[in-house]
Amino acid sequence: MSDLLLEMRDITKRFPGVLALDKVKLEVRYGEVHCLVGENGAGKSTLMKILAGAVPMDSGQILLEGQPIQITSPYHAQQLGISMIYQEFNLIPYLSVAENIFLGREPRIPKTPFINWKQMYAEAQEVLERVGLKLDVRLPVAELSIAQQQMVEIAKALSVQAKIIVMDEPSATLTDHELKTLFELIKVLRRQDIGIIYISHRLEELYEIGNRVTVMRDGQYVGTHNVCDVSREDVIKMMVGRELTDEYPKVFLPRGNERLRVEGLTRKGAFYDINFSVHCGEIVGLTGLVGAGRTEVARAIFGADPIDAGRIYVDGQEVKIGSPQEAIKNGIGLLTEDRKNQGLVLGMTIRENTTLANLKEITKGIFLNLTKERQVAENYVHDLQIRTPSIEQIAQNLSGGNQQKVVLAKWLFTQSRILIFDEPTRGIDVGAKSEIFKLMNRLLEEGVAILMISSELPEVLGMCDRILVMHEGHLVGELSRDEATQEKIMQFATGYKKQNVA
Amino acid sequence: MWLNQSIKTLFYRSWVPLTITLILEFVIFEIIGRNQGQPGFASLSTIILILNQLSIFGIMAVGMTFVIMSGGIDLSIGSIGATAGVISAMLAVRFVSISGHFVPLSFLAGIMIGIFIGVIMGSIITLWDIPPFIVTLAFMSLLRGLANIITNGKPVSPVPEEFLVIGRGMWFQFIPVSIVIFGLIFLSGLIILHYTPVGRHTLAVGGNEESARLSGVTVKRTKLFVYVLCSAFAALAGVILASRMGSGSPKVGIGDELAVIASVVIGGTSLSGGKGSLWGTWLGLCVVFTLNSGLNWIGIETFGQQVTLGIVILSAVLMDKLQGKLKEQQE
Numbered sequence: 125m126s127d128l129l130l131e132m133r134d135i136t137k138r139f140p141g142v143l144a145l146d147k148v149k150l151e152v153r154y155g156e157v158h159c160l161v162g163e164n165g166a167g168k169s170t171l172m173k174i175l176a177g178a179v180p181m182d183s184g185q186i187l188l189e190g191q192p193i194q195i196t197s198p199y200h201a202q203q204l205g206i207s208m209i210y211q212e213f214n215l216i217p218y219l220s221v222a223e224n225i226f227l228g229r230e231p232r233i234p235k236t237p238f239i240n241w242k243q244m245y246a247e248a249q250e251v252l253e254r255v256g257l258k259l260d261v262r263l264p265v266a267e268l269s270i271a272q273q274q275m276v277e278i279a280k281a282l283s284v285q286a287k288i289i290v291m292d293e294p295s296a297t298l299t300d301h302e303l304k305t306l307f308e309l310i311k312v313l314r315r316q317d318i319g320i321i322y323i324s325h326r327l328e329e330l331y332e333i334g335n336r337v338t339v340m341r342d343g344q345y346v347g348t349h350n351v352c353d354v355s356r357e358d359v360i361k362m363m364v365g366r367e368l369t370d371e372y373p374k375v376f377l378p379r380g381n382e383r384l385r386v387e388g389l390t391r392k393g394a395f396y397d398i399n400f401s402v403h404c405g406e407i408v409g410l411t412g413l414v415g416a417g418r419t420e421v422a423r424a425i426f427g428a429d430p431i432d433a434g435r436i437y438v439d440g441q442e443v444k445i446g447s448p449q450e451a452i453k454n455g456i457g458l459l460t461e462d463r464k465n466q467g468l469v470l471g472m473t474i475r476e477n478t479t480l481a482n483l484k485e486i487t488k489g490i491f492l493n494l495t496k497e498r499q500v501a502e503n504y505v506h507d508l509q510i511r512t513p514s515i516e517q518i519a520q521n522l523s524g525g526n527q528q529k530v531v532l533a534k535w536l537f538t539q540s541r542i543l544i545f546d547e548p549t550r551g552i553d554v555g556a557k558s559e560i561f562k563l564m565n566r567l568l569e570e571g572v573a574i575l576m577i578s579s580e581l582p583e584v585l586g587m588c589d590r591i592l593v594m595h596e597g598h599l600v601g602e603l604s605r606d607e608a609t610q611e612k613i614m615q616f617a618t619g620y621k622k623q624n625v626a
Numbered sequence: 627m628w629l630n631q632s633i634k635t636l637f638y639r640s641w642v643p644l645t646i647t648l649i650l651e652f653v654i655f656e657i658i659g660r661n662q663g664q665p666g667f668a669s670l671s672t673i674i675l676i677l678n679q680l681s682i683f684g685i686m687a688v689g690m691t692f693v694i695m696s697g698g699i700d701l702s703i704g705s706i707g708a709t710a711g712v713i714s715a716m717l718a719v720r721f722v723s724i725s726g727h728f729v730p731l732s733f734l735a736g737i738m739i740g741i742f743i744g745v746i747m748g749s750i751i752t753l754w755d756i757p758p759f760i761v762t763l764a765f766m767s768l769l770r771g772l773a774n775i776i777t778n779g780k781p782v783s784p785v786p787e788e789f790l791v792i793g794r795g796m797w798f799q800f801i802p803v804s805i806v807i808f809g810l811i812f813l814s815g816l817i818i819l820h821y822t823p824v825g826r827h828t829l830a831v832g833g834n835e836e837s838a839r840l841s842g843v844t845v846k847r848t849k850l851f852v853y854v855l856c857s858a859f860a861a862l863a864g865v866i867l868a869s870r871m872g873s874g875s876p877k878v879g880i881g882d883e884l885a886v887i888a889s890v891v892i893g894g895t896s897l898s899g900g901k902g903s904l905w906g907t908w909l910g911l912c913v914v915f916t917l918n919s920g921l922n923w924i925g926i927e928t929f930g931q932q933v934t935l936g937i938v939i940l941s942a943v944l945m946d947k948l949q950g951k952l953k954e955q956q957e
Contacts, residue, residue, distance in 0.1 A: 428840055452842040466840055469833035471900045480830055481841040483823040491821045534841065 128190070129154045129319040130175075130288055135184035137170055144170045147184070148345045150338055152288065152319040157310060159322045159330045159351070162340035163363055163553035168323055171340070172290050175321075176208045177201035188287070207281035208290045211297075213273050217266035222248035224265050225280045251283045252276075255309055271302035278309065289313065290321040295329060296550065299414040307333050325553065326580075327356050341365055364555045371558060372586025375565045379589075380404030382440060383573035384456075384542045386425060389434030394420040395597040398434070402542065402573040407564065409588030410577045412617045416594040418577045419461060422544045425575075426458040427451040438542065452481055454542075457535030459528070461547040461577075467531040470520040474512060475501035477519050477530050482538045504533035508563065525556025532563065543567065546577045561587055581610045595619045643945055644893070644909040648916060655920035667923050674802070680915040681808035682870075684908075685863040686886045688815040689856030691907045694890055695819075696852045697832040697899025698751070698758040703886060704879035705769035706743055706857050707864025710736035712773050714865045715782040715874025718789045728788035733865055740861020741854055743769065748853030752846040758853075766883070773876035783873035793870025804866050811859060815904050824851050832899025888935065889914050892942040913938065 130152040137145040145167045152158045162168050173179040175186070177195040186193055188204060195201050201208075215224050222245050223230075231243045248261040257275045265273060274294060281289050295303050310320060310333055322334060330337055330351055337354065339346040339362040346362045360371075385401035395417035402408045410418050423429045425436060427445040435442055438454045445451045451458070460466035468477050478501045479486055486497045501515040508529045512522060519530060528548065535543055545564070549557045564574055564587065578584050584591055591608050593601040593616035601616035601623045615621040656668040666672065686703050693700045714736030721729040747765055751758050795803035819825035827848040830838040839845050868874040893910030895902025917938060921931045 426840070447842075448840050449842040449844065458840060460840060465834065466836050469830050469837050469900065471833045472830065476826065476830075480826070480838070480843065483826060487823055491817075492823065492826065494821070538842075 127153055128187070129156075129317075131185075131187040132171070132175065133185040133187070135171060135174060135186075136182050137167075137174065137179065138182050142343075144343050145174075145181075146343050148340065148343070150321075150345075151348065152321060153335075154317045154319060155314045156335045157314060157320045157322050157333050159324065159334040159337040160340065161324070161327070161330070161337060161359060161363060162346075163555055166340040166363070167343040168340055169292070170343075172208065172292065172321070172323070175201065175206060175288075175290065177206075202284055202286075205285055205287035206290070207284060207286035207288070209274070209277045209281065209292065209294065211293045213277055215265045215273055215276060218264050220262050220264055221252070221259060221268070221276055222261040224276060225251065225261075225283055227280075229284075247283070248279075251279045254282055254312075255279045256305070256312070269302075270297045271299070271305065274298070274306065275309070278313075282313075286318065288319045288321065290323070292323045293325065293551075294322070295324055295326060297414075301413075325551070327359055328582075330359065331356075339363055360554055363553075371554075372583065373558060373562055373565060374587055375568065376589075377405035377568055379406055380571065383438065384425070384575070385437040385440075386421075387435045387437070389421065389424060389436070390432050391420060391424050391429060392432050394429075395424075395594070398599050400592055400599065400602070402575050404571045404573050405568050406589040407568065407574040407576050407587055409584040409591040410575060410594065411579065411581065411584050411591060411613060412594035414579060416617065417597040418594055419546055421594075422458060422546055422575070422577055425451070426456055426544065428458070452538050452540075455538075455540050456542045456544070457481075457538060457540030458544045459531050459535065459546060459548060461550060463524070463527050463531055468519045468527060471518060473516045473518055474505065474510065474522075474530055474533075475515040478504055478515075478533045478537055481534050485537065500537060501533075504536065508533055509559070523553075523556070524551040525553065525559065528552060528556075528560060529563070532560075536567075540572070542573050542575070544575045544577070547579065548576060549578075549580065549583060557583075581613055584608075584613070585610065593617050595622075641905060641909060644906070644913055644942075648909065648912050651913065651916045651920055655916075655923055658924045662924060664923070667920060672919065672923075674800070674805070676912075676915050676919045677805050677808075678802045679919065680911050681802070681804040682863045682867050683882065683886055683889065683915070684808045684911050685811050685859050685866070686856075686882065687889050687907050687911055688811050688904065689852075689859035690883075690886050690890050691815070691893075691895055691902060691904055692819070692828055692852045693758070693856045694887070694895050694897060695832045695899060695902045696828045696849060697835065698849065698852065699887070699897075700747075700758065700762045700853065700856045700860075701883050702743075702747065702762040702765040702769060703856065703860035703863075704882035705766045705773065706740055706860040707867060707879040707882065708876050709743070709769045709773045709864070710739045710861035711864040711868030711878060712777050712782055712874035712876050713739050715785050715789065715868045716776070718785050719782060722786045728786040730788075732789070733792065736865035736868075737858055737861050740858040740864075743861070744854035744857030745850070747857065748850035751853065752849045770876070770880075777874070777876045779876060781873040781875040781877075782868075785868075785872060785874070790869050790872055793866050793868070793872075804870070807862070807866065811862070812904065812908065818855075819904060824848060828852055829900055832901075834900070885914065885935070888939050892939060894946060910942075913942075 128151055132150040134147040134149065135145050136147055148167065148171055160168050170179060174181045177198045177200050186195065193204060225248045226244050231240045232238065233240045245261050252259060252261060255275050255278050257272060259272065265276065294306060298306060313320060334351045336348055337351050337359065338348045339359060341363060380403050382401050382403050387399050389398040390396050398421055412418055424431045427447045427450050436445055443454050445454065464470060475497060479497050486493050486500065498515065505512060505515055510526050510529045512526060519527060548560055552560065568574065576588060585608055589605050591603045591613065592599055593613055595617055596619065603612055652668040659665055659667045690700060714732045717732035717735050718728060721732060747761055750756060751761050792803050792807065797803055797806055827843050830843055831845050831848050835845060864879065867878055889910035890907050891897060892913060893906030895906060914935065917934060918931055921934060
């Protein structure tokens with residue numbers, strides 16, 4: 125018997141107009157964590173969809189435990205022992221944990237069509253214990269944290285005797301602590317000889333959990349290496365096909381006038397007594413663990429949620445911001461973390477999304493000036509280098525990086541002087557990340573003040589002039605660029621250390 | 627180049643299948659009619675007849691398209707129409723009895739009633755965030771009852787001769803006035819949707835309410851607008867209907883909302899909002915009303931028409947689904 129659990133050979137898939145996969149290969153050993161990396165559009169998801177039976181391949185061969193197999197449907201893939209855990213979980217919120225685990229294959233009372241609840245609960249409990257989750261299996265999934273939901277997904281995979289588990293960006297929504305638990309679980313799975321295909325944009329994770337890494341680029345196989353044999357720089361080079369000279373192209377500008385200041389900002393249950401300021405020409409980082417209240421602070425400044433106390437000053441003048449309209453009027457723009465649900469109207473075109481926040485600018489009398497609107501959109505597409513065949517492209521069809529640029533275009537068109545970036549690079553690939561950073565630099569040069577919320581410490585350290593750290597709704601520390609290190613930030617973020625923040 | 631683009635945005639993406647359906651309807655009913663010894667379905671006079679019937683529903687459908695695009699629904703339009711119709715007819719009678727003259731103000735009053743109802747419904751929906759389905763369902767019943775109470779359940783008639791002008795009047799002796807009014811309403815709908823901020827806001831709110839809100843779109847005002855627009859148009863349609871029937875009846879318009887929603891949906895406007903077109907609604911109306919007239923032409927009465935309409939709605943939705951699948955496969 126070969127030591128290969130899964131072998132995908134010469135997988136080719138052509139979509140009209142594009143060769144999505146060109147003779148790609150992937151090998152997974154028993155008990156291995158095999159990382160699959162590549163920029164968005166490199167073909168990772170198409171390859172995984174083929175493996176999961178969601179998309180048929182044009183040519184190629186798939187061997188499972190040395191046997192050639194034909195995967196005909198997602199259901200068939202599951203029966204063969206291939207389980208996918210998508211970024212958006214496939215759980216049904218108001219069904220219980222046990223019902224979710226056994227969805228579609230509920231145990232029956234013999235010779236009747238009725239569900240054997242006792243057996244179902246017992247087996248669910250058993251499989252939950254295998255993933256180390258202590259929970260009442262009767263709880264509806266909606267009451268679970270994201271991390272727990274992920275565990276339930278993994279438990280579901282185990283309960284169908286999965287041999288291969290594909291995890292698509294499992295860390296994107298987890299806190300550091302939860303991620304540790306996930307990694308522990310992955311180690312347990314490895315010992316059971318399960319093969320794990322791990323897709324992530326965070327390259328650090330490769331080194332923490334991965335055994336081997338396969339890099340893809342533009343639908344082609346680039347190479348497979350032992351993780352310990354390649355450096356982070358090598359991997360990035362393979363992914364982008366060129367040397368990425370500067371991951372964080374920080375520019376230093378003299379600190380200008382104070383643009384935004386908040387005093388005593390409080391929203392009960394979310395954050396308390398927040399004080400800070402942001403000046404022209406600087407990027408202030410706001411970091412902390414997930415749930416520390418960073419996004420809530422941003423939403424409050426933007427008028428998306430009401431505040432219970434506190435003042436907001438723009439250019440030294442106190443302003444009342446009770447709604448996003450008022451924030452926009454005061455030159456504030458918010459690039460939300462969740463671009464798809466809060467940043468863009470996905471069904472609308474680039475043109476329509478660009479002008480949505482400032483239709484007034486293109487309105488003459490009561491009518492929209494569509495000619496002017498087209499010009500505006502064309503200008504931003506050109507200026508921000510949004511890669512699209514036309515301004516009439518639906519936002520849904522754009523990559524994450526290009527979607528982010530459309531959101532940015534929207535706020536540039538409102539003449540925002542204060543931009544709040546909430547997780548600006550989430551779901552964006554390495555090449556596009558540095559493009560976004562370069563755009564931030566350009567904005568700084570134009571006198572914009574930037575507040576950047578991020579959980580990615582390397583990017584906070586790489587791009588920010590000052591770093592604010594939140595812990596459980598309180599601002600607990602401020603670090604200058606020079607004194608900041610990952611350790612110091614984490615000491616504040618975990619509540620281990622506190623400092624009086626002016 | 628940009629002209630090309632605006633034509634694309636103005637026209638409805640899957641107008642081809644609906645147009646083919648429409649042509650097929652004319653061909654089929656003409657053939658069956660001829661076999662029954664009754665040619666002439668595919669003629670200008672039939673078309674005007676169909677348009678005349680369609681115009682009242684069409685006015686309602688323009689407003690409904692806006693509501694559905696915003697992600698909402700309005701079930702009350704039939705009742706609004708009846709209420710506006712009876713009030714308008716009662717005022718017309720009153721004006722004549724007081725002054726001896728007919729005062730066209732009664733038409734305007736009917737529409738004002740519609741606007742008033744729209745403001746109330748829209749406010750309830752936006753201020754307390756109650757699903758429009760429930761609110762408009764309540765008003766469907768409430769207004770129907772009111773219309774019956776103020777008329778004692780009997781039609782308001784006779785009405786002054788002049789009251790009949792917008793329902794039965796002819797323009798240049800052969801184009802019904804109601805068709806002209808529908809044309810104007812449709813045109814204004816197109817202009818509002820494509821060339822004003824509130825039209826754009828409607829699509830944005832229907833497409834993604836939270837993104838729209840965070841882009842500074844006044845979501846509540848936009849929603850209020852679509853319900854006021856829809857109610858006002860429904861009231862106008864009700865007034866025209868009362869004028870055509872020569873009496874303000876509290877019993878008219880029962881079930882109209884279904885035919886209207888069906889036309890809008892057949893036209894490709896998505897019930898989940900954010901997507902759709904008035905041209906689609908126009909074609910949907912044509913398909914539905916040509917079908918009704920055609921079935922009448924070949925002697926199939928109401929019950930058969932109801933069954934057929936159900937089948938048409940299903941086929942339209944299935945066809946849309948199929949098209950989506952084909953497109954997906956191409957991508």
